[in-house]
Amino acid sequence: MSNDWYSKKTAVICIFGVVALLLIQIWVVHTTTTSGEKLKEIENLQKVITLKNQMLENEIAYASALTNIASQAASLGLKTPKGIQYIR
Amino acid sequence: MRISILRNFLILFLLAIILRLFYWQAVSAEKLQSKAETQHFQNSLVQATRGRILFSDGSALASYRPTFLLYALPKVIKPEDRVDLATKLAKLLAQNQKEEMDLKKDLLEKLNSDLFWVPLQKNLDPELKRKIDDLKIEGLGFEDGTSRFYPEGSSSAHILGFVAQDANGEDTGYFGVEGFYNGELKGIIGKIRQEIDSLGLPIIVGRLLGTSPRNGKDLRLNIDPSVQFIIEDSLKKGIEKYGAMGAEAIVLDPKTGNVLAMASFPNYDPGKFSGFSKDFYKNPAVANSYEPGSTFKVLIMSAALNENAVKPETKCDVCSGPISLGGFTIRTWNNKYYPDTSMTDVIIHSDNTGMVFAGKKIGLDKLYSYLENFGLGKPTNIDLQDEAAPDLRPKESWREIDLATASFGQGIAVTPIQMITAVGSLANEGKLMEPHMVAEIKAEKGSFEIKPKIVREVISKETAKTITGIMVRAVDEGEAKWAKPKGFKIAGKTGTAQIPIAGHYDPNKTIASFVGFAPADNPKFVMLVLYNQPSSSIFGSETAAPTFFEIAKQLFIYYKIAPSE
Numbered sequence: 001m002s003n004d005w006y007s008k009k010t011a012v013i014c015i016f017g018v019v020a021l022l023l024i025q026i027w028v029v030h031t032t033t034t035s036g037e038k039l040k041e042i043e044n045l046q047k048v049i050t051l052k053n054q055m056l057e058n059e060i061a062y063a064s065a066l067t068n069i070a071s072q073a074a075s076l077g078l079k080t081p082k083g084i085q086y087i088r
Numbered sequence: 089m090r091i092s093i094l095r096n097f098l099i100l101f102l103l104a105i106i107l108r109l110f111y112w113q114a115v116s117a118e119k120l121q122s123k124a125e126t127q128h129f130q131n132s133l134v135q136a137t138r139g140r141i142l143f144s145d146g147s148a149l150a151s152y153r154p155t156f157l158l159y160a161l162p163k164v165i166k167p168e169d170r171v172d173l174a175t176k177l178a179k180l181l182a183q184n185q186k187e188e189m190d191l192k193k194d195l196l197e198k199l200n201s202d203l204f205w206v207p208l209q210k211n212l213d214p215e216l217k218r219k220i221d222d223l224k225i226e227g228l229g230f231e232d233g234t235s236r237f238y239p240e241g242s243s244s245a246h247i248l249g250f251v252a253q254d255a256n257g258e259d260t261g262y263f264g265v266e267g268f269y270n271g272e273l274k275g276i277i278g279k280i281r282q283e284i285d286s287l288g289l290p291i292i293v294g295r296l297l298g299t300s301p302r303n304g305k306d307l308r309l310n311i312d313p314s315v316q317f318i319i320e321d322s323l324k325k326g327i328e329k330y331g332a333m334g335a336e337a338i339v340l341d342p343k344t345g346n347v348l349a350m351a352s353f354p355n356y357d358p359g360k361f362s363g364f365s366k367d368f369y370k371n372p373a374v375a376n377s378y379e380p381g382s383t384f385k386v387l388i389m390s391a392a393l394n395e396n397a398v399k400p401e402t403k404c405d406v407c408s409g410p411i412s413l414g415g416f417t418i419r420t421w422n423n424k425y426y427p428d429t430s431m432t433d434v435i436i437h438s439d440n441t442g443m444v445f446a447g448k449k450i451g452l453d454k455l456y457s458y459l460e461n462f463g464l465g466k467p468t469n470i471d472l473q474d475e476a477a478p479d480l481r482p483k484e485s486w487r488e489i490d491l492a493t494a495s496f497g498q499g500i501a502v503t504p505i506q507m508i509t510a511v512g513s514l515a516n517e518g519k520l521m522e523p524h525m526v527a528e529i530k531a532e533k534g535s536f537e538i539k540p541k542i543v544r545e546v547i548s549k550e551t552a553k554t555i556t557g558i559m560v561r562a563v564d565e566g567e568a569k570w571a572k573p574k575g576f577k578i579a580g581k582t583g584t585a586q587i588p589i590a591g592h593y594d595p596n597k598t599i600a601s602f603v604g605f606a607p608a609d610n611p612k613f614v615m616l617v618l619y620n621q622p623s624s625s626i627f628g629s630e631t632a633a634p635t636f637f638e639i640a641k642q643l644f645i646y647y648k649i650a651p652s653e
Contacts, residue, residue: 036284036291047232051154051214061148061239066317084641086575086651 130284135232136275139304141248141265143313144348144527150248150266150358153237155211156230158220162199162206165227170199173225180219181209211235242357243320246371247311247350247525249473250358263369265307265525266358267473272529275304306530310346315339315613318642320351323617326635327353331623332600336373336504337639342512342605342614344540345521347470370474377478377501378618381585382421382438382628383603384497387510389435389446390555391458394518394547397449400554403428404445411441414489418444421584435562438582440496447495455491456483459500461546462510463520470505470523471538478502497585498593507603508616510546514555515579515605515614518547560608568602568633573641575651579611580604580636582628587621597621602632606640612647615639 062068112120141150158177165173174195182188198206210233212220217230236251236259249264261270278301283291319337327335339349352372356364370376392398408427411418420440426433434442447455459465465480478501481490493499502510505523513520522541529536547555559579563572568582583601586593600622605614615636622631643649 032285032291037287054152054154055214057148058151058153058237058239061151061237064147065240065243066313067240067243070317070321084645 127286128283130280130282132280132282134278134280134301135234136277136301137234137303138236138251138259138275139273139530140306141273142306142308143311143316144309145313146308147313148239149244149309149311149313151237151239152234153213155213155233155235156217157210157233158208158212158217159229159231160199160206160208161227161229162201162203165199165225167200170196173228174199176223176225177208177220180216181212236359238357238359241359242355244311244316244351245355245358246352246373247309247472248358250361250369252361261473263473264371265309265472268471269307269526269529273304273307276302278302303532307526308528308530309525310341310348310527311350311525312348314646315349315643316351318646319349319639322635322639322642323351323353326617326619326631330600330619330625330631332619332621332631334372334620335635336618336620337616337635338373338504338508339613339615339639339643340508340512340521340523342515342521342611345509345512345523346527346540347523347525348613350525371472373504374468374470374472374475375503377476377503378599379500379585379588380497380502380507381583381599381601382497383507383511383581383583383601383616384500384502385435385438385443385495386514386555386559386581386603387458387462388443388450388455388495389431389558390514390547390551391455392431392446392450393554394458394551395450395454397451397454398431398446400432400558401430403430404434404439404442406445407434407439407441409441411444411492413444413492414487416489418492432558432561435558435581436565438562438566443495444492447491452483452486452491455494456480456486458546459494461520461544462513463506463543464500464502464510468503468505468509468523471525475505476503477506497583504616504618507601508614511603511605511616512614513546514552514559515611516552517549518552519543519545556608559604563604567627567629568637571634571637573637573644575653576606576640576644576649577608577652578604578606578637578640579608580606580633582633584626584628596626598626598628600626600628600631602628602636604636604640606644607649607652609652612649613643 137152140148140152143149174192177195178188178192182191195208198208212230220228238248247264249262249266251259251261251266254260259274261267261273266273278299280298282298285291319339323335323337326332334353336352337349338347340347350373354368356368361369389398393400405428407425407429409425418440421438424437425441426437426439429437429439429442431442431446433439434446450458459480465477467475467477469475480500490499509520509523520543522543524538524540526538528538556579559581560577563569563578563580566582568580572578581603583599583603585599585601586595587597587599589597599618599620601616601618603614603616605611617632617636617639619631619635625631
């Protein structure tokens with residue numbers, strides 16, 4: 001009797017163990033797959049942000065170039081001063 | 089009987105399985121392994137960016153912009169769709185109608201090729217990529233890349249050089265800083281080998297191998313953007329005003345040899361270099377030589393003073409008229425002669441006969457060694473690609489007439505950078521400095537500063553002070569005195585050198601120049617301005633000198649230098 005009970009208990013534990021491991025495996029596979037997807041998304045987002053950042057930096061560099069500032073100043077009617085008076 | 093037939097069948101079946109397994113696992117193992125690797129692993133290249141080139145204040149002179157290479161997979165695109173695709177792409181990519189026709193033809197040829205992968209167009213900007221993406225056409229793809237971006241356009245073109253593809257299709261710098269520092273600026277592409285799942289997504293716990301990309305190093309130049317703008321603006325106006333074929337200007341810090349500004353015209357746009365003639369690519373300030381003319385007199389006179397061959401008050405006893413030498417006649421530029429003139433007045437009046445006297449007093453041996461010590465005959469080692477150094481003829485080949493003409497800057501060739509470096513030594517207590525474009529090389533982990541380098545002491549501190557005093561008087565009392573800014577002590581010398589053409593000098597074609605430094609007592613800058621064949625006037629005093637003083641006025645304001653007189 002006790003042997004029967006013992007072997008039934010062992011069988012149940014084993015079945016639970018296998019089911020638990022199966023569930024853990026499903027969870028791990030799902031997590032790594034979706035993480036892989038998230039990683040890909042983050043990588044793509046990083047690329048887009050880096051690209052936008054560089055484009056903005058270039059726009060700033062272009063706008064702050066002295067040649068462009070000078071032509072904008074000229075179009076606004078600003079002129080070079082004719083002389084400087086030094087005040088002692 | 090039936091059982092034995094079944095048994096035999098099962099044995100044969102098992103044998104077949106074993107043989108098939110042997111075939112897959114032993115015979116085809118390598119092929120299947122490589123196929124599995126292709127499925128399980130993704131190899132990708134990670135672009136490295138080329139290093140930026142920065143002005144002294146950290147603002148960008150050359151940067152990079154993200155671009156894309158458009159490619160097609162001809163075997164994926166249906167033959168009946170290719171014409172329509174070529175038409176759509178040509179419309180988006182072409183600048184004008186004529187280009188659209190040629191481009192469509194070219195694209196169609198590529199789409200019809202018997203290749204798995206074919207590049208269609210490179211250097212597409214993100215906006216164009218988005219438009220092509222919106223077409224949602226299967227069989228097209230993009231590869232990331234970068235291309236050079238010059239926010240200042242054609243400004244500083246000769247300093248920069250440009251980037252083009254070499255024979256291997258790799259971005260390489262040519263001319264200027266891009267060429268000289270190509271090794272530092274060039275990045276190293278990274279390679280990543282990543283384990284992926286069946287959807288092509290990365291497995292975060294999977295194997296990841298490879299090397300990270302190494303971006304190119306940034307270079308911070310000594311070039312001051314404001315000073316660069318000032319000289320370029322002044323030269324552009326000067327070329328128009330004086331009707332010159334070209335112009336150059338260089339500004340150095342005489343104490344360090346740092347190049348604060350350098351400009352040459354005509355120039356080109358390094359971002360669109362292929363649209364310009366190759367003749368424009370070379371930087372004349374370092375690559376072209378010229379006969380310096382009277383600006384050279386200050387160097388010869390400083391040599392004579394340093395050797396005590398003459399003193400400022402020494403009288404010239406051959407200056408009462410033209411000098412005949414070896415079948416040649418040496419005259420002054422204006423045919424005016426000053427008997428018993430002092431050495432100071434020789435410089436003030438730019439007297440050729442006085443310089444012949446001074447040159448003879450030093451003698452050929454000593455004069456030749458001073459020429460070498462001032463850096464003639466050798467490159468200055470400035471960090472720009474394509475520097476030239478005209479040869480100094482061997483001393484043994486010099487005749488008496490060569491000594492005479494060299495003393496007033498004819499019959500001898502220098503580059504503008506050699507000239508300004510030599511005059512810079514007069515402003516720096518006699519010490520010749522090595523000129524430098526780059527101040528700092530910045531890597532991802534740390535930076536390296538390029539320190540000033542003293543080449544040698546050419547003349548003594550006392551001689552430098554004496555020649556400076558003479559040059560100040562040359563500016564105050566010489567033929568360019570009318571243009572000098574009031575209240576400032578400027579040391580300088582005009583030069584008008586006739587250009588040698590087919591064995592003789594053309595009297596109507598000159599290199600008009602002015603070289604000087606200021607403030608004379610504590611020089612902040614040394615500058616050379618040069619016009620190539622000005623037509624309104626051939627003289628340096630009427631072209632290069634006014635431009636020099638105009639730039640100097642602006643530099644005094646910029647550097648907050650108050651008048652001293």
